[in-house]
Amino acid sequence: MPRIKLLQGSPDEIEAAYYDALARADLEALMMLWADDEEIVCIHPGAARLVGHIAIRNTWEEILARGGLHIQPRQLHATHTMTTAIHNVIEDVRHAENTMPEVHIIATNVYLKTAQGWRIVAHHASVAPGPAPAEPIAETMLH
Amino acid sequence: MPRIKLLQGSPDEIEAAYYDALARADLEALMMLWADDEEIVCIHPGAARLVGHIAIRNTWEEILARGGLHIQPRQLHATHTMTTAIHNVIEDVRHAENTMPEVHIIATNVYLKTAQGWRIVAHHASVAPGPAPAEPIAETMLH
Numbered sequence: 483m484p485r486i487k488l489l490q491g492s493p494d495e496i497e498a499a500y501y502d503a504l505a506r507a508d509l510e511a512l513m514m515l516w517a518d519d520e521e522i523v524c525i526h527p528g529a530a531r532l533v534g535h536i537a538i539r540n541t542w543e544e545i546l547a548r549g550g551l552h553i554q555p556r557q558l559h560a561t562h563t564m565t566t567a568i569h570n571v572i573e574d575v576r577h578a579e580n581t582m583p584e585v586h587i588i589a590t591n592v593y594l595k596t597a598q599g600w601r602i603v604a605h606h607a608s609v610a611p612g613p614a615p616a617e618p619i620a621e622t623m624l625h
Numbered sequence: 626m627p628r629i630k631l632l633q634g635s636p637d638e639i640e641a642a643y644y645d646a647l648a649r650a651d652l653e654a655l656m657m658l659w660a661d662d663e664e665i666v667c668i669h670p671g672a673a674r675l676v677g678h679i680a681i682r683n684t685w686e687e688i689l690a691r692g693g694l695h696i697q698p699r700q701l702h703a704t705h706t707m708t709t710a711i712h713n714v715i716e717d718v719r720h721a722e723n724t725m726p727e728v729h730i731i732a733t734n735v736y737l738k739t740a741q742g743w744r745i746v747a748h749h750a751s752v753a754p755g756p757a758p759a760e761p762i763a764e765t766m767l768h
Contacts, residue, residue, distance in 0.1 A: 517704075525753075590735075
């Protein structure tokens with residue numbers, strides 16, 4: 483997909499571009515999706531928080547050096563306003579071994595409409611016990 | 626503090642009212658701070674997500690039945706717009722035993738300006754390893 487199109491997309495498109503950049507281990511594409519704001523926050527599952535572009539970039543660089551992360555965001559719950567989108571998703575992480583996961587990952591992704599377009603201002607992921615809960619009604623409605 | 630004042634406060638005041646309601650184990654005051662929106666999300670540390678008023682209320686009711694939670698939000702990083710406030714804090718939880726904590730809690734709190742005033746739409750808390758990091762400069766500037 484042409485980068486310019488992604489960068490002018492809706493919050494849903496920016497979110498798709500985010501997970502796409504992770505899958506491709508494309509650090510530059512990933513970092514362009516974040517707001518130009520030193521108060522941006524990124525929290526990886528079970529980790530301390532990272533604040534600002536340098537800390538966030540450095541950590542993603544380390545993670546993506548090991549290869550792409552194949553994550554399917556599912557079961558979206560969203561609150562949208564004209565200038566804000568607050569998304570909460572279950573991050574379905576595809577592992578090499580196809581075992582029943584004993585934990586699942588929850589992520590809150592917050593997007594603001596900036597002068598440059600919709601951008602990520604916060605990504606907060608955490609580990610929850612057990613497999614991801616089923617949400618049959620929401621799945622049917624949203625996907 | 627009179628409830629009406631808190632309910633018309635700024636995001637910072639709503640956040641203060643939130644932690645105050647937890648300390649007093651005041652479920653009604655706590656739930657009044659949430660947006661009137663079934664997409665509101667609450668994630669307790671290490672737990673699965675809760676979506677909507679009923680699930681969030683029921684879980685807080687169970688937690689607060691054991692007594693108030695004395696939490697001091699520290700090291701605020703915030704992004705504010707006219708209608709949105711995204712706060713990230715370290716939740717300093719006061720335990721009975723004054724031991725050096727082996728973990729700390731990070732929370733993302735998102736507030737929207739609704740017709741009723743500023744309200745919480747998302748609370749995402751997670752556990753991070755080690756004691757809370759020191760942020761001397763931010764501490765000096767913000768507190």
